Amino acid sequence: MTTKNVCVIVPDKSISVDGEGYQLETWSFDDAKTWAIQWNGSTKTGDIEPAPVNGKIEGGNEDITEKDYDTKVKPYVDAWEVEKAKQAELQAQAEKEAAEALATKIANRAAVRKLGKIPVEDQVAVYSKGTTSV
Numbered sequence: 526m527t528t529k530n531v532c533v534i535v536p537d538k539s540i541s542v543d544g545e546g547y548q549l550e551t552w553s554f555d556d557a558k559t560w561a562i563q564w565n566g567s568t569k570t571g572d573i574e575p576a577p578v579n580g581k582i583e584g585g586n587e588d589i590t591e592k593d594y595d596t597k598v599k600p601y602v603d604a605w606e607v608e609k610a611k612q613a614e615l616q617a618q619a620e621k622e623a624a625e626a627l628a629t630k631i632a633n634r635a636a637v638r639k640l641g642k643i644p645v646e647d648q649v650a651v652y653s654k655g656t657t658s659v
Contacts, residue, residue, distance in 0.1 A: 533561060
C-alpha cells in the first residue's frame with residue numbers, strides 16, 4: 526500500500542490513513558508525550574506535535590523524515606490496517622445477517638401466501654367511526 530497521508534490524534538486514539546479514519550479501542554503505543562502525528566507521503570515528511578503539559582506546550586513540533594517513518598509512523602499504520610480489517614469483517618457479518626433475515630422473511634411470507642393469508646406490514650388498522658370492538 527502506498528501511503529499518502531497519515532494523521533494520528535493520540536488523545537482520541539484516532540488514526541487516519543489517506544482520509545479513512547478509525548478510532549482504536551485499544552491503544553498500545555508509548556506516546557504519552559505526543560499530541561498528534563502528521564505524515565505526508567508525497568513529500569515523505571511530517572511532524573510530531575507534543576502534548577501540552579499543565580496546559581502549555583513545551584517546545585515545538587519535531588520534524589520527521591523518511592528515515593523516521595518505520596519507527597515513528599508505520600506502527601500506527603499497521604494498527605490502522607488491523608482495525609480496517611476488523612471493521613470490514615464486522616461489516617461483512619452484519620450484511621450476511623441482514624441477508625439471512627430478509628431471506629427468512631421472504632420465505633415466511635411465501636408460506637403464508639400459500640395458506641391464502643397475506644400479512645400487512647407497517648400499517649395501522651383503520652376502522653369506521655364509532656367502532657368499539659373488532
